[in-house]
Structures are given as structure tokens and as C-alpha cells.
Amino acid sequence: MTHDEGVAAARAAVARVDPAAVGAAFVVSLATRRLDLRSALGSYAVGRHLPEHPFRQGMAGCRVCGLYERDTPISVTELDHERRTWGGVRHEDPRYVAFDLTEFLSTPQPVPGERDVALCRSVLAALRALPPATTAAKAGPALRMVPGNKHERDVLLEILGYCGILQTDAHRGFADGFVEHDDRAQRNTDLAYPIRWWKAGDGVNDTNVARFLAVA
Template sequence: MSTLYDKKAVKILFDTHWTSKGWRSPFATDPADLAYAISQGVMFPPVLLPHDATLQRLRGLCDSISPSSVGDAFLFGLGSKEPALRSALGSFAVARFLPAHPFTAYPQAPAGRTTFCGDCHLWLTPTEAQAEDLNVLNFERLKWGGVRHTRVMYQVFDLEQFRALAPRQPTGEDVALFHRILATIRTLPPNATAGHLEKALASAIPSNKNERRRLIEVLCLCGVLSYPGYRHYFDDTVPPKGRPYRDTDWGIPAMYWRAEDGYSIERLKEYFPKYVSELAAA
């Protein structure tokens, strides 16, 4: 369990959402426990995220964060086994390229009902009933390194949490672990997928399956692992022929990556500038 925050508060957050059998449904927290976890900055009251103000907040966050700082946290999160530290790289890499846009009502809304934005899923002016639950987001962040990196709601939360933590200085061991991930890619057959990579990494890095899946998704979202030509999550490139959209639980672009694509030196330079020569070495 994460040691970035107060231990008792993290346990309350985890017990709220998870049991030895999986997700707890419905979620419930004892009021006194909830108050304690909120006082420790681990759980939160519901929040209102109005469309325009939230996009502005996200833009401000992206402008205040450097690519190498999220890269450093990602590396530090490998050796320290703190999935949450690996999350901001994914959120930042998507959020920084989110196109500026006006609220555009989701087209399938029933007539006369308020709806959310079809581009970013935020409400125009949310009511109390449309308040967002940050607790499930923080649970996913601390347990697996985040799940909803492509959602503005998560990006704002994740990047604000990231900015509140002390900057992390990766160790030699952290860099060696990332080198081992990249070296593992070079051992795979050309048509190996993200799923094959996940299995191959089981013996390379201390982690469980879900942590490895999220780690691979983050490396794909930031373009370190990507199909040829991919620039960012919102670009207009298409994957090479013979790689159709697959109804798997891998996201875009992870579902399109193949081992023959390898990894992008350009993106390594951008997010891990101090370590690129070490990381790219055979």
C-alpha cells in the first residue's frame, strides 16, 4: 500500500473501494473515518468541475509542470513501487495537447435535459447532483497508477496531486529498471502486442498485472511506446495497416502498438532528458 500519504487514511480509502474479492459495491465509508481521511488529504468531499473554469485550471497546471518532472516521478515510482508517482506522466502527456474548445453538448442527450460536453465529459455548470467523486480516482491512482488518464476530471485531480508532492530524484536503480523495460521490448517478436509485453515484464520489474498494464498504457499515452507517426493522443495519425481497432481493454494508442515499433528516442529525450543515453543503450 502507498506510503506517500498517512497510512491509516490510505487504508480507509482502500477499504472503502476494495475487498479481497475485488470492488466493493456500493462504496461506503464510516463518517468518522471519512472525516479523518479528508483531514489527511487522502479522501475528498464531492467537487463541482464546471467546464470552462476546469479547462482553464488544467491549462494552468500543464503550463506549470515540466515534462522532465513527470518523467522523474515516473522513474522514481518504479523503484519505490509507488504506482501513483507513475500516473502524472500519463495525465500530463494527454492534457497538454487537449484542444481548446467551447462546451459542446453530447449529442445523444434527451431533449430538455442538461448534459455533459461531448469532447471532454465535463458539465457546463454542474449541480450538486452532478458533483464528481474524487475518492475513486485517488483509489485508482494509489493502487494502480491511475486508470482514467484520458479524462479531464482525472487529469486535473492527478496533476494537482502531483504538484503538491515533493519533486522526486530518481536513483540509479530506478533508471536501471526502466532500462530493463526497454531492453525487454527488444527481446519480443515483431508482432508482439501490449498484452505480450505485460507478460514479459512480470519477471523484469516488481509489480502485479494491473500495475504493469497501467504502466504500459502511460508509456503509450506519452508516446514512448507508439506506432510510427503517432504524436499525441489527439493527433490525426492512423496506425499502420493491419492493426484494426480491437475491442480489447487496452486503450488508444496501446492497442495499436507492436514490438516492432520499439520505443521513441525523441519521447525519451523529452521526458527523461538526463537519462536518455543510459536508457537507450543496448
């Protein structure tokens, strides 16, 4: 897949997705541990403002989206495994966005029940209640009410970061606009942009909770 094909595939998949459906699937994923359903919100958040653009050489790959002009083929089996096992690990890759959302569109899209909404609210409440200096890397244990392991909870936090539900003033998620690959800079922890910069004192962004999860 070329750069332009990857960008076009991601944009086309995003355009077909109902924003309310990805939010609902995320909420349902918490209690059910349906990581495939959880992943779609991250892909949608990253992809929704991905601009059509030509390849522009950056620090590594395209400075806008990170793709190479002509990349080595990506294994669909691997992407599928990542999606089902962790809820996705490369939401920032337009090829994953395209794959994930295309799969999502072919899956029955669930409606959250009261229990699902309550669990989502308790996750947000737990994040709000953390001591202000708590980093995202240390926030996972507070989310033990969500069935799953540490890696799954880290991805959950990353997805909330992409949505701008967890963001900082200086390092914002993708809710209001696309953040270019080079502006996300190098990883300095195991966590993705922008969650690696977030501390509990930065708070939970209610505007983006309402925008993406509809459980405010």
C-alpha cells in the same frame, strides 16, 4: 464541474508542472512501486497539448476531450484510490489530469538514482526485445522486473503509449499534439489509446524517450 471548468483546470495544472519532474517521478516509481508518482506522467502527456475549446458534441461527450457539458460530480476519493492503486485509470479525463497533477505538485518530487535509471532502461530494452507481433496486452509479462501486478503493468504501458514512447504510425500518442476524443475511437480491448494498437514491431520511440524520460 462543467466542461469548460474541467478543461481549464487541466490546462492550469499542466502549466504548473515541470516536465522533467514528472519524467523523474515515473522513473522512480518503477522500483519503489509508488503508483501515485507514476500516474503524473500519463496526465501530463495527455494534458500538455489539450487545447482551450468550447464543448462540441461528439460520439460520447465532447468530440475534443470527452467531457460532458455538465457532468455528474466525480468522486475525489475514487480518483485518489485509482491513482494510488494503479497509477491512474482515466488519464484521458481532463478532470483526472487536473486532480492528479495538483496532487503531484503537493508531493515531494524525487530524484532518480542510478538503480532507478537502470530499471527504466531495462524496461525499454525488454520492450525492444519482444517478438515483433507481440501486442501490448501480451507485453506485460516481459516487464516482471518492475514490482507490481498485471493491472499496474498495463497502466505502465498505457502511460508509455500516451507519451508516444509506444505508438504506431497510424495511432500516435499525445507527444506532438492532442488526439481528439472521437479520433481515439471506441476501445476494442481493455487497453487505452494508442497502446491497444501497438505491437512490438512498432518499436520504442527514442525521441519521446528522450523527451519524457531523459534516460535514453
